[in-house]
Amino acid sequence: MIAQDKLYRRISDAILARLATGEFPVGSRLPTERGLADAYGVSRASVREAVVALEMIGVLELRKGSGIYVVSLGTNEEVETLDIGAFELLEARRGIEAEVAALAAVRRSDHDLAELKRLIAVMRNPDVLISEQADRDFHYALAAATGNRAMASVVTDLWAMRERCLLARTIHQRARGGGEDRRAAEHDAVFAAVEARDADAARAAMRVHLEAVIEHLLVMTENEEFEAVRRRIASQRSHIFGKDALAREVR
Numbered sequence: 001m002i003a004q005d006k007l008y009r010r011i012s013d014a015i016l017a018r019l020a021t022g023e024f025p026v027g028s029r030l031p032t033e034r035g036l037a038d039a040y041g042v043s044r045a046s047v048r049e050a051v052v053a054l055e056m057i058g059v060l061e062l063r064k065g066s067g068i069y070v071v072s073l074g075t076n077e078e079v080e081t082l083d084i085g086a087f088e089l090l091e092a093r094r095g096i097e098a099e100v101a102a103l104a105a106v107r108r109s110d111h112d113l114a115e116l117k118r119l120i121a122v123m124r125n126p127d128v129l130i131s132e133q134a135d136r137d138f139h140y141a142l143a144a145a146t147g148n149r150a151m152a153s154v155v156t157d158l159w160a161m162r163e164r165c166l167l168a169r170t171i172h173q174r175a176r177g178g179g180e181d182r183r184a185a186e187h188d189a190v191f192a193a194v195e196a197r198d199a200d201a202a203r204a205a206m207r208v209h210l211e212a213v214i215e216h217l218l219v220m221t222e223n224e225e226f227e228a229v230r231r232r233i234a235s236q237r238s239h240i241f242g243k244d245a246l247a248r249e250v251r
Contacts, residue, residue: 008085008167011040011050019059019073030060030068045214049085052221053167064222084161086171086217093158094210097139100155101190101206102199104145112145116191123184131180138187142194175220186212 015030024030031039036047051068054060059074104112119141122134136159143155162168186209193201 006084006088007042007046008049008053008088011036011042011046012053014040015050015054016059016074019070024070026070026072028070029066030070032067043087045087045090045218048218048221049087049167049171052171053085056167056170062222083165083167085165085167086162087214089158089161089165089168090210090214090217094207094214096151096154096158097142097210098203098206100143100146100151101194101202103148103151104142105194105197105199105202107147108145108194108197112141113191113195115141116145116187116194120184120187120191123187124180126180128177128180131183132176135183135187142190145194171217171221175217178220179216182212183209 015036018024030036033044033047033051037044040047051060051062054074055062057074058072059070061069061071063069116138119134119138123131123138125131125134139155139159140152143152146152162172186205189205190202190209193199193205
């Protein structure tokens with residue numbers, strides 16, 4: 001089993017070490033994500049983070065329905081530049097923001113409730129950027145409702161890492177769009193518990209929401225890779241056979 005600190009790095013380093021020995025040469029397929037997760041004693045999300053990190057430096061390629069392929073060799077130093085990943089960050093948020101929601105349920109004011117309700121309504125806006133901003137602001141407002149400035153600062157920092165850290169930002173960007181109504185419903189559940197001053201229910205609802213975000217990222221990053229492969233193939237066909245062939249394929 002791999003130690004917990006900077007987990008995706010430890011997984012990516014372990015994979016790179018196996019590549020360096022020639023166990024998996026360029027062009028070969030790695031074990032499945034589930035197989036890697038079992039081998040290293042970690043979650044599939046942690047493996048996905050490591051795979052995406054190695055893909056970003058050009059070592060691996062995730063092909064939907066086919067597997068994970070080695071496309072070149074890389075170094076540990078290249079992975080180091082990617083910093084914190086999205087799944088690692090969400091794991092931290094799940095623990096911290098669940099407690100934020102519980103405390104907010106005890107301390108919230110009527111003004112806090114009105115702001116949270118307003119932001120959920122904005123979350124249902126079809127414009128992805130507007131919806132995402134409302135989502136972020138909901139978590140900020142919930143932290144503010146605790147009346148604890150240290151908690152509010154931690155939540156703000158966690159969200160800032162999502163944009164500041166290259167690996168986390170890349171995974172979130174690949175998963176952008178889709179599921180807005182589901183996310184709004186999950187925030188509705190948090191709101192209902194906070195409104196009822198039910199700390200246990202608020203804690204549980206926040207954990208359910210962030211676990212759903214993890215699953216969404218897993219599904220969407222896998223689909224994104226499939227679409228990337230399809231676009232590359234279409235581009236290659238266009239180059240070889242001309243634009244008419246590509247137009248026929250699109251139709």
